[in-house]
Amino acid sequence: MAAAVRLLLRRRLSTAAATAPPPTPASILNPSSPSTPLPSRQKTRLAISLFKSSPPPPPDQILSICRAAALSPDTHVDRVALSLAASKLSSAPDVLRELASTVLTDRHAPHAIALFGQAGLLNDAISTFQSAPSTRALNALLFACLVSGKHAEAARIFQTFPDTHGVKPDTETFNTIIKSFAESGTIRSFYSVFDEMCKKGVKPNATTFTTALAGFYKEERFDDVGKVIELMKKHGCGESLPVYNARVQSLCKLGRSGEARALVSEMVKKGTKPSWVTYNHLIHGFCKEGDLEEAKRLYKEMGKKGLVGDSRLYFTLIYFLSKGGDFDTALEVYNEIAARNWVPCFSTMKILVNGLAGSSRMDEAKGIIEKMKEKFPDKIDGWKEVEEALAQ
Numbered sequence: 001m002a003a004a005v006r007l008l009l010r011r012r013l014s015t016a017a018a019t020a021p022p023p024t025p026a027s028i029l030n031p032s033s034p035s036t037p038l039p040s041r042q043k044t045r046l047a048i049s050l051f052k053s054s055p056p057p058p059p060d061q062i063l064s065i066c067r068a069a070a071l072s073p074d075t076h077v078d079r080v081a082l083s084l085a086a087s088k089l090s091s092a093p094d095v096l097r098e099l100a101s102t103v104l105t106d107r108h109a110p111h112a113i114a115l116f117g118q119a120g121l122l123n124d125a126i127s128t129f130q131s132a133p134s135t136r137a138l139n140a141l142l143f144a145c146l147v148s149g150k151h152a153e154a155a156r157i158f159q160t161f162p163d164t165h166g167v168k169p170d171t172e173t174f175n176t177i178i179k180s181f182a183e184s185g186t187i188r189s190f191y192s193v194f195d196e197m198c199k200k201g202v203k204p205n206a207t208t209f210t211t212a213l214a215g216f217y218k219e220e221r222f223d224d225v226g227k228v229i230e231l232m233k234k235h236g237c238g239e240s241l242p243v244y245n246a247r248v249q250s251l252c253k254l255g256r257s258g259e260a261r262a263l264v265s266e267m268v269k270k271g272t273k274p275s276w277v278t279y280n281h282l283i284h285g286f287c288k289e290g291d292l293e294e295a296k297r298l299y300k301e302m303g304k305k306g307l308v309g310d311s312r313l314y315f316t317l318i319y320f321l322s323k324g325g326d327f328d329t330a331l332e333v334y335n336e337i338a339a340r341n342w343v344p345c346f347s348t349m350k351i352l353v354n355g356l357a358g359s360s361r362m363d364e365a366k367g368i369i370e371k372m373k374e375k376f377p378d379k380i381d382g383w384k385e386v387e388e389a390l391a392q
Helices: 002-019 025-029 040-052 059-068 076-088 093-102 106-118 122-131 135-147 151-164 171-184 187-199 206-218 222-234 241-253 257-269 276-288 292-304 311-323 327-338 346-358 362-375 377-391
Strands: none
Touching: 025 040, 025 059, 040 059, 040 076, 059 076, 059 093, 076 093, 076 106, 093 106, 093 122, 106 122, 106 135, 122 135, 122 151, 135 151, 135 171, 151 171, 171 187, 171 206, 187 206, 187 222, 206 222, 206 241, 241 257, 241 276, 257 276, 276 292, 276 311, 292 311, 311 327, 311 346, 327 346, 327 362, 346 362, 346 377, 362 377
16 A cells, blocks of 8 residues: 555656746746846856855755856856855765866866866866866866865976977966965975976066065075065066065065065055055954054054955954954944945854943944844844843
8 A cells, every 4th residue: 555655656746747847047046036037147146145055055956056057167257156166066076077068168178177176176177188288278287286285296297298288388387386386385496497487488477476475485485585586677577566465465474564564664665555455464464463553553544545455354354353352443344344235254243242242332232233133144043142142
């Protein structure tokens, strides 16, 4: 009897599946309004939102979302979506291979290579390169090695693949391998690769030198920093703002923000004005070193110059100010960016809210909680817990 019931159910489900209309892109990307036509960019943004959801969709559904959104590496926002999809599919290599074979065309081989690298599938990345070798594909393969942390393999590929596959390296090729040296603690290899670059008539650019500088700073090889600066001048790449910003960032990462600030003063004397990126590095550096007063001074100075940073600058400042107990300034910064619809992550806002409540500013704390619950429905339970804890 039970077996007969199960058979009947299977038949009914099979019949329902056969008669059900095929899913539309809207029904996959926006189930609450499946009949509403979606423009291309909105499809992509809905896909990104689904990929970022917690927990993320299962692998087969991720593939369906990519297809429904008609993702293509031809636009930046689609590349972001594909990158997110690849990161979620690292544990489902077969699905990622299907994504690469069905969503990406042959001319998108470099993008497929990069996606395989992001998922840690370097053998697939190499196979894809070998099926259609080109300079762009070689650069993508080196990038794949970097994102998968395979620096020794990057060196092997750089040394052997150009001759083996008849591919001519370009400036990006050399810059990528120099970046590998910088990330893997082998920046001393820069000089030999740079000599090879010059012998092959490949012209270095600012990225060549800023990447090398970052590597030498990271290893605290300050004599080499000076040598690279001289090389840079010799090859017609002056100490531009991007170069100064790279040096400022490197010094701040080493906990030498005071030296970075002095370098900016030197830069200004030579006629180069700092950008918001310059201030971002300095503010982050002084925050990490615990000098919140200097970070606040720089923040005000940046504002007086009419410079506006990206959201991360403000999120960083709010986090460190809240951790340091300066809830007044943290709230000021939050109110400033709230007008731009920028909101830090849950953990940062929780520190700020608890700090305000602990400073007898319960109404402001509760006001923020209500805004957070309204803006982020998926975090309502977390904010209810915070609210309950405040009431105790």
